[in-house]
Amino acid sequence: MPDFAIGVDLGGTNLRVAVVEEQGTLLEKVTISTKLLRTPERLVSAMCENIEELAGRFRPSGRLHGIGVGIPGIIDLHTGVLRESPNLPGWHDYPIREEIERRLGARVILENDANVAAMGEFWLGAGRGFDSMFMFTLGTGIGGGIILDGAIWHGMTGMAGEPGHMTFDPDGPPCACGNNGCLEQFAGANGVLRMAREAINAGRAPELARTERENGGLTPKLVYQLSTQGDEVARGIYRTASKALGTAIAAMINALNLPSFVVGGGVAGAWEAFSPYIYEEVRRRSFVYRATAPPEGKLMPPGRTHITHALLGADSGLYGAARLPMLPEELEAHEAKSTVQTNSK
Ligand SMILES: [Zn+2]
Numbered sequence: 001m002p003d004f005a006i007g008v009d010l011g012g013t014n015l016r017v018a019v020v021e022e023q024g025t026l027l028e029k030v031t032i033s034t035k036l037l038r039t040p041e042r043l044v045s046a047m048c049e050n051i052e053e054l055a056g057r058f059r060p061s062g063r064l065h066g067i068g069v070g071i072p073g074i075i076d077l078h079t080g081v082l083r084e085s086p087n088l089p090g091w092h093d094y095p096i097r098e099e100i101e102r103r104l105g106a107r108v109i110l111e112n113d114a115n116v117a118a119m120g121e122f123w124l125g126a127g128r129g130f131d132s133m134f135m136f137t138l139g140t141g142i143g144g145g146i147i148l149d150g151a152i153w154h155g156m157t158g159m160a161g162e163p164g165h166m167t168f169d170p171d172g173p174p175c176a177c178g179n180n181g182c183l184e185q186f187a188g189a190n191g192v193l194r195m196a197r198e199a200i201n202a203g204r205a206p207e208l209a210r211t212e213r214e215n216g217g218l219t220p221k222l223v224y225q226l227s228t229q230g231d232e233v234a235r236g237i238y239r240t241a242s243k244a245l246g247t248a249i250a251a252m253i254n255a256l257n258l259p260s261f262v263v264g265g266g267v268a269g270a271w272e273a274f275s276p277y278i279y280e281e282v283r284r285r286s287f288v289y290r291a292t293a294p295p296e297g298k299l300m301p302p303g304r305t306h307i308t309h310a311l312l313g314a315d316s317g318l319y320g321a322a323r324l325p326m327l328p329e330e331l332e333a334h335e336a337k338s339t340v341q342t343n344s345k
Pocket of ligand 1: 164165175176177178179182184
């Protein structure tokens, strides 16, 4: 048995812990509901108990590289403190890395949940074989992760890769971030539901209104199902979402000129039906893409821009989190230096 690492995905409803060996095989996975574990202490205890149990079982056959933890929210990467998390209310300035390390005596690497998803796809999924990648994660909102030359790009304070708050419509609806018309208002679960609500309230979506009544509410999946049944309003919502996403991808291609752009998350399930609209928008808005689009039928020629959907589904974050402690030190992360270089001539 080869050496292994433990990947943890700390979500709003589930805590998942997995043992992954160096070649990328997932050996075992445990899912725990976080519903009854309301305090950070209880959740970290449950997490550590499960990590210990799994690590103890696999240790006789291989070395434990360490533990990688993907967390939604703002993390201070230097101190290992979780500043705040929209999915984990009550977690303010919690020293999560110290707590886990103290209980387990093992090396722990914390990372933003979108960044671990990107690392998972880069290692074993849609980004495999490329040296750099950008990933959009479509969930409730829209997150992102940048991998440059094999390492996560953190920016100056760990906040790099927030495509959800790029402006799509300057005069669009207000966003919780303070901006107007963010990408998140037009794509991702919140964006799809916001547009559906607007259409129902305006009285121009009888089918959506009926679906909502019959199901006691709306989900992006219900809107998508209506669109596949030919409902024009639902189709229009997904077309707008595709256009918004295509516009954002075009902007990132122009800014970064990377070889691989990956779209992951729940809404990526609609890829087959709506990717033609995404490609159309990217082609129209990015001359960098037009100059580097792969020729028809050729999968991965070098020097081309590849746009694809994610391949690992909900497990991408688990794989990516487990990958972090396996990486050599120079690939642990890229950071922009916040110090000013003074010219000492
Ligand atoms: Zn915003």
